[in-house]
Amino acid sequence: MSDNLHTFNDEVLEQDEMLADLTALTATVNTNTGNITTINNLNIANKFAGSVSSGLKTLIEGNDTDIQNIETKTDLITISNAINMDDEKALRITNTSKNSYPSGDATKVGNISVSSAVNLNTMNTSITTNTNAIDAIEVKTDNISVTQAVNLDTMESDITTNNSKITYPSSASTKLALIGITSSVNLNSLVTQSNANVSDITALENAYPRNTILAWYASQTGNIFFDGNVTFNWDGTNRQLRFFIQNIASNQYVTGGVTISKYPSSGIQISNYLSLGVSTAYKYFTGSQVPANSSYLNTTYNLPSYTRAVYWLQPFSLSTFPTYEISVFVGSSFSYMKIHIKKYNN
Amino acid sequence: MTDPSGADIWVIFLNDELLFFTEDEQFANFNDVAEEKRPNCEMLKNIEGFTGQQLVRLIQDGSGNKIPQLYDNPPPQLD
Numbered sequence: 001m002s003d004n005l006h007t008f009n010d011e012v013l014e015q016d017e018m019l020a021d022l023t024a025l026t027a028t029v030n031t032n033t034g035n036i037t038t039i040n041n042l043n044i045a046n047k048f049a050g051s052v053s054s055g056l057k058t059l060i061e062g063n064d065t066d067i068q069n070i071e072t073k074t075d076l077i078t079i080s081n082a083i084n085m086d087d088e089k090a091l092r093i094t095n096t097s098k099n100s101y102p103s104g105d106a107t108k109v110g111n112i113s114v115s116s117a118v119n120l121n122t123m124n125t126s127i128t129t130n131t132n133a134i135d136a137i138e139v140k141t142d143n144i145s146v147t148q149a150v151n152l153d154t155m156e157s158d159i160t161t162n163n164s165k166i167t168y169p170s171s172a173s174t175k176l177a178l179i180g181i182t183s184s185v186n187l188n189s190l191v192t193q194s195n196a197n198v199s200d201i202t203a204l205e206n207a208y209p210r211n212t213i214l215a216w217y218a219s220q221t222g223n224i225f226f227d228g229n230v231t232f233n234w235d236g237t238n239r240q241l242r243f244f245i246q247n248i249a250s251n252q253y254v255t256g257g258v259t260i261s262k263y264p265s266s267g268i269q270i271s272n273y274l275s276l277g278v279s280t281a282y283k284y285f286t287g288s289q290v291p292a293n294s295s296y297l298n299t300t301y302n303l304p305s306y307t308r309a310v311y312w313l314q315p316f317s318l319s320t321f322p323t324y325e326i327s328v329f330v331g332s333s334f335s336y337m338k339i340h341i342k343k344y345n346n
Numbered sequence: 347m348t349d350p351s352g353a354d355i356w357v358i359f360l361n362d363e364l365l366f367f368t369e370d371e372q373f374a375n376f377n378d379v380a381e382e383k384r385p386n387c388e389m390l391k392n393i394e395g396f397t398g399q400q401l402v403r404l405i406q407d408g409s410g411n412k413i414p415q416l417y418d419n420p421p422p423q424l425d
Contacts, residue, residue, distance in 0.1 A: 217367070217398045217399075219364060219365070219367060219398075220366065220367055220368060220369070220398055221366050221367070221368040221370070221373040221378065222368050222369060222370045222373060223370065235366075235378055236365075236366030236367065236368065236378075237358075237366045237378035237379055238378060297378075305422065306422070332419055332422070334364065334401055334419055335399070335419055336399075
């Protein structure tokens, strides 16, 4: 039998199956019919036409506006490579946590004072340049030895002053020209020898009296001798020698007197303590002349012609004051006398 | 000024005769002269030709004015 031929039983079964399929088909058709019915053409039109806010057109136009706004903003963004915004967000969050310095760095930053923009690169370059310059300077300054503050302005001024002294000042040059020397001289030796000579001279002065001899008019008044201890003065009015104590302790007396040989008598003499302390007036050898400003004249002892007088002056009790013996020889009482002053040191 | 050294010389006269002279101005006065004699004293400064070696006295000229006169020191008086 061919495939189109089958048994009745089989035919019944096939019809039953077909009825079942037809029922299911009917149900499906009904469902679809219902669904199709529910499709509202107006709603669809509205959705496409945008007569309602949810219409596709309205949405599309809204999206266009949004896209336009987005584009306006994205045009402001310059980017040449893909960026993972999640990574960027993570970085932003990380950086947001860095809105303040770590305390250690904050302390350091707090110590920085700056009032205007500073280019640290420029600073770095400058520092390098300066470091090199300082190294170069140090090479030179290492050759300088100094232990205290030095005013270079003062040094410069002094050097200028000293530069003008490369030759002797004229006064010194004149003095140097007066020095005659033909061989080297050790000035230290000279000083040593000079000091030795001074000691020797002092010794000699103490051992021998110092003599001063002079000629003086009998009629001339004036000072004839001065050594810092005493001044001797000739009184031309009265032809007598006077003295003036210049330097002695206030409680020290000076004694003295005079011996006169004169024509035609056999001579006269007198002696006494004469003064106390430093004098303030010229004093005669012929009697006490205390106080300091006193000056007592005894004309008995005026020296006429043909006279020899010997005056003497001696401290009462002071060893350091010299002793003086003054011999006066008078020819004419209007002409030259010879005076011999003998000074004895202690 | 007659002193060869150029110093000034003051000459003091008593009764027209030389009393003393000085080259030191501090002594150019009558302080060493007895007070009763001072009215008879006169003082001249820098007498022409006077050096101290001569004697000098005051004389009257024809007009009655006193003028200095230099003269030599006389020899000693002999017994």
